[in-house]
Amino acid sequence: MRTDLVKLDKGDLHTAVGKEKLKQAAKLLRAGEVVAFPTETVYGLGANGMDVHASLKIYEAKGRPSNNPLILHIAEFDQLDGIARDISEDAWKLMKAFWPGPMTIILHKREEVPVETTGGLSTVAVRMPSHPVARELILQAGVPIAAPSANKSGRPSPTEAIHVMEDMEGRIPMILDGGKVGIGIESTIVDMTEEKPVILRPGFITPEMVDEIVSGVTIDPAIMGGPLAEGLKPKAPGMMYRHYAPLGDMWLVEGAMEDVVRKINEMTKEQQQLGYKVAVIGTDENIGDYQADIVRSIGSRKDPAQIGASLYGTLREMDQLGVQIIYAESYGEEEFFGAIRNRILKAAGYQVLKV
Ligand code: TXA
Ligand code: MG
Numbered sequence: 001m002r003t004d005l006v007k008l009d010k011g012d013l014h015t016a017v018g019k020e021k022l023k024q025a026a027k028l029l030r031a032g033e034v035v036a037f038p039t040e041t042v043y044g045l046g047a048n049g050m051d052v053h054a055s056l057k058i059y060e061a062k063g064r065p066s067n068n069p070l071i072l073h074i075a076e077f078d079q080l081d082g083i084a085r086d087i088s089e090d091a092w093k094l095m096k097a098f099w100p101g102p103m104t105i106i107l108h109k110r111e112e113v114p115v116e117t118t119g120g121l122s123t124v125a126v127r128m129p130s131h132p133v134a135r136e137l138i139l140q141a142g143v144p145i146a147a148p149s150a151n152k153s154g155r156p157s158p159t160e161a162i163h164v165m166e167d168m169e170g171r172i173p174m175i176l177d178g179g180k181v182g183i184g185i186e187s188t189i190v191d192m193t194e195e196k197p198v199i200l201r202p203g204f205i206t207p208e209m210v211d212e213i214v215s216g217v218t219i220d221p222a223i224m225g226g227p228l229a230e231g232l233k234p235k236a237p238g239m240m241y242r243h244y245a246p247l248g249d250m251w252l253v254e255g256a257m258e259d260v261v262r263k264i265n266e267m268t269k270e271q272q273q274l275g276y277k278v279a280v281i282g283t284d285e286n287i288g289d290y291q292a293d294i295v296r297s298i299g300s301r302k303d304p305a306q307i308g309a310s311l312y313g314t315l316r317e318m319d320q321l322g323v324q325i326i327y328a329e330s331y332g333e334e335e336f337f338g339a340i341r342n343r344i345l346k347a348a349g350y351q352v353l354k355v
Helices: 016-030 052-062 077-082 089-098 132-141 161-168 207-213 257-273 304-320 337-347
Strands: 004-007 035-037 044-048 071-073 103-109 123-127 174-177 188-191 198-201 249-254 278-282 294-297 325-329 352-354
Touching (some): 004 016, 016 035, 016 132, 089 103, 161 174, 304 337
Parallel strands (some): 071 123, 103 188, 278 294
Antiparallel strands (some): 188 198
């Protein structure tokens, strides 16, 4: 299969050429095909979520286990009627506060949604993205669009169209290239099928922000801190897999900043002497102090948004450069850093060195 990489910036949406490109993409979706598209979080791999065969094509393209459910993306509140039922007052409050935007809400599913889309669950994950290209595409397709992140299973989520090309070339007919995404970390997932909101995956929208709208927020214990405790099963099946992982052996180094820098340099030297290619993922504040084969800053500690936006691209670059050992600085849990730390921990397979 040939994969067309079609440039479509949000500014082009209202030009004749842009409209034509969008029309082609929507036509493919209506025909049951898979199209990758930008959202404000990461690129998605979209197909008609109400069509069993179209959903199955997503699993095939991603190489994803069929029990890991997909998120249905909508562009208008009206579309909710067809996919979810018994929506609580509190769920409505969250949707009104955070949609369109980087939040996915788990609701009770309607019969009409195929279990192939929800991985066999009786609940459904729904999200209304804010990216103009995503919104227009969903509107034109006229159906809820099932879309996981557009990476092959186990790879970091794509934050640029070229990342999607790396993973999906030859597997899907079209990628809409809307440039770099804004947030770079997948949406916050909130389960609203119980009495109180439960965060199943941290994201740009923090637990504190959710709690301000609906109080009593808790975090699924299975996704906190360390490797999954024995017997604890995350409620979002996808949080179970070792995700976002670069090929190199990655370690998170934690402690006072100057100790971290010293320890990383020490270990780098040791590993280089053993013949390994070593990389450091640091921040603007300390980046000048490292000696390694590859040294990358993912932004300033004063700007978590920048760090979130460059994390996955940097992890992909590590694979391209054939890096064998990666040392990464660590981050706190305040605000967006909570989600960033969660993804870095997963990328490192929870390998943490305390200094
Ligand atoms: O930002 C995002 O959410 C991106 C963009 C494309 O919208 N999508 C995304 O999808 O990250 P995916 O498939 O990579 O991650 C979806 C997560 C998985 O961990 C999955 O297990 C969980 O959502 N999930 C989906 N449906 C669920 C359900 N009914 N109950 C619990 N977890 C669910
Ligand atoms: Mg994913």
